[in-house]
Amino acid sequence: MSPANGNRSKVLKASEADVLPKPAMRRALYDAFFTNLAHVLPLVDRKELESSDSSVLLQQAVCLAGSLLRHPNLPDSFSRTNAFYEKVKLLLCLDTEPDMLSVIKALCILTLWSPHSPETVSLNGAWHATGSALRLAIQMGLHQNSTYEAASDAKSRRRIWWFLYASDCAHALITGRPPMLRPADFDVSPLTLADFDDQQDEAAKYFIADVSLAHIMGQLASRLRDQHADEGEGCILELLVEWIDKLPPELNLFSSTGQKNPYSFPATELHICYFGVVILSQALTHQREKGWLCSNVCLVSSACITHLYEEILYREQVALLTSMHPFWCLIAALPLFYCSTDTASIEKQRRESLDALRAVIQQLSPRHGLARTVTRKLLRLDRLRTDIISQQTTLVGDHPKLTAIPNHFEKAQHIDELFPQLRMWLASHDVFIQNTILEKVVESIELTERQSHHEATTENVHSVFDALGASAFMDSVFDDNYLDEDFSFDLSPSL
Known part of the structure; x- marks a missing residue:
């Protein structure tokens, strides 16, 4: 045995990185992976894990993924997952796996x-x-x-x-x-x-x-970084409209007749991402319009995302969400902080929607660092909104109004194209979303459609943050450092 192989054997013996869980636990973790993540990671066949010459690295990686789906409040939830991660990382560093296809699959799972x-x-x-x-x-x-x-x-x-x-x-x-x-x-x-x-x-x-x-998303990210973002707005909207139009019927939330399809976690997760991208696509207008975050499109998308997360909460499936979902919770929350409210019922709905998003973030926080960052961001937004509302009330002497809707810069067809089933949802007897903000938006859209082009207002849209010149704070959400003002460094191998 060469010195290198001898040292590798000693490290493996001391770390037990190549020691798999007991068969019963291994089967349970495999089941969790293939039941809940096969649609996200269709890269591993179960036969690869159960043959006599199965890759230990790949088996440990699948166990890591399966352990991520356990309830986050279990006392050993994070430590068990972290232990699998340390084993996978060590096996990669020791170069124990000769099959590069197994290595790349393990990296994908990481x-x-x-x-x-x-x-x-x-x-x-x-x-x-x-x-x-x-x-x-x-x-x-x-x-x-x-x-x-x-x-x-x-x-x-x-x-x-x-x-x-x-x-x-x-x-x-x-x-x-x-x-x-x-x-x-x-x-x-x-x-x-x-x-x-x-x-x-x-x-x-x-x-x-x-x-x-x-x-x-990649095209949108490129446009948001581009100083000439206006050139890409139409292209992104066209891509989104084409995407939702070509979505397979079984992945739609509703049938063509407006009947709600049976609940599907993959379809729900997919639509959350879609509505989040729709909100971000509106950022391409932010150089021209200050109130883009409280546009009809953003408010409708936010209401839809919130409802879909509520469906996941009620089924206790938050643990199945991947690490990007705190970001979508933040994106859905932004219009709720940015818009102003003119009735108690709309304000109540706004708070309930934020509570649902916070509940998702709270459950994701033990495992996903982005959730903790988003929590801090939402706290700052909440404090800022409270301060501005207080100053507006003092200055104006009246409760701020929901001036965001209707507005002049949105094209009516965007609503129907981006949300093709919205009107059927609201008209159905089994109402998909009982959301006061959404109902207000739809009413304003229908009112705008009844008005002639000459009657449309030409006044800029203003939000609660615009009243005191605070909209720049919201624009900073999409700067390079939107995640936090403080940077810390961690190059340690342990978590």
Whole structure:
């Protein structure tokens, strides 16, 4: 035995990194992974884990993912997941796995683990895992379409590539950092159902739709960083309209007749991301309009996101949400802080919606660092809003009005195109969303549609923050340092 192999054996013996959980626990964690994450990570076949020569690295990685789905309030929840993470990381560092496909799958799974806030400089987290996996993928030639022509496992490799591309796009939007990949850097054909063994599986259709939406996120992230963002507004809206129009029927929340489809966690999660991107797409107008966050589109999207999170809360499925969801909670909360309210019922609805979003964030906080950052952000926004409302009341002597709706700069067709089923939802007997803010928005839209073009107001939209010149604070949400003002450094291997 060489000295290097001898030292490796000693480290493995001391750390027990290659020691798997008991069979019963292992099966339970595998079940959790394949039941709840197969639509997000369709990269691992259960047969890979149960054969006699299965990769220990890949098995530990799947156990890590499965443990993330346990209830966060269990006393050993974080420590158990962290122990799996330490084992996976050590196995990677010791280079124990000769099969690079198993290595890259393990790295893909590590993108689920994000214990630190994104503003913390650390080697532990989803952003670094995505970068490492992408570099390995490029080394393996997965960015070239010719690589797949002779590969017997081409389907699996293509899913890996598109998963990593989607992850890169999502992190570019969430963190504000430049993406590692540009579409011009690879020529891999788009995913189709032929890339899946079961082409009728809802998980396959979800994954294709998710990757397509992530591509829009990447385009949006690029436009938000671009000084000439106005040029991309129409393009992003067109991409979103096309995406929702082509969504498979089984992934829609409602049927074409307006009947609510049976609850589906993947479909719910997918629509949360969609409505979040819709809100962010409105940021492309912020250089022209100060009140973009309280536009009709933003308020409708916020109401829809809040309701979908309530559905998840009622089913106690928050533990199944991935690490990006604190970001979507923040995006959904922004219009609720930004808009002003003119009745007690609307203010009550605003507070209830924020409470639902906070409940999701609270449950995600023990495992996902971004949730703790978002909690601090919401506290600051709440204090700022309270101060401004107090000053407005003193200056104006009246309760601030919901002046955000109706407004002149929105095109009416955007509502119908971005929310094609909205009117059917509200008209159905089994009302999808009982939300006072949403009802107010829809009423204002219908009123605007009845008015002629000449009767439309030309007054700029103003929000509660605009009254005292505070809108710049909200614009800073999308600066590079939107996550927090304080940066800390953590390069330690332990968490």
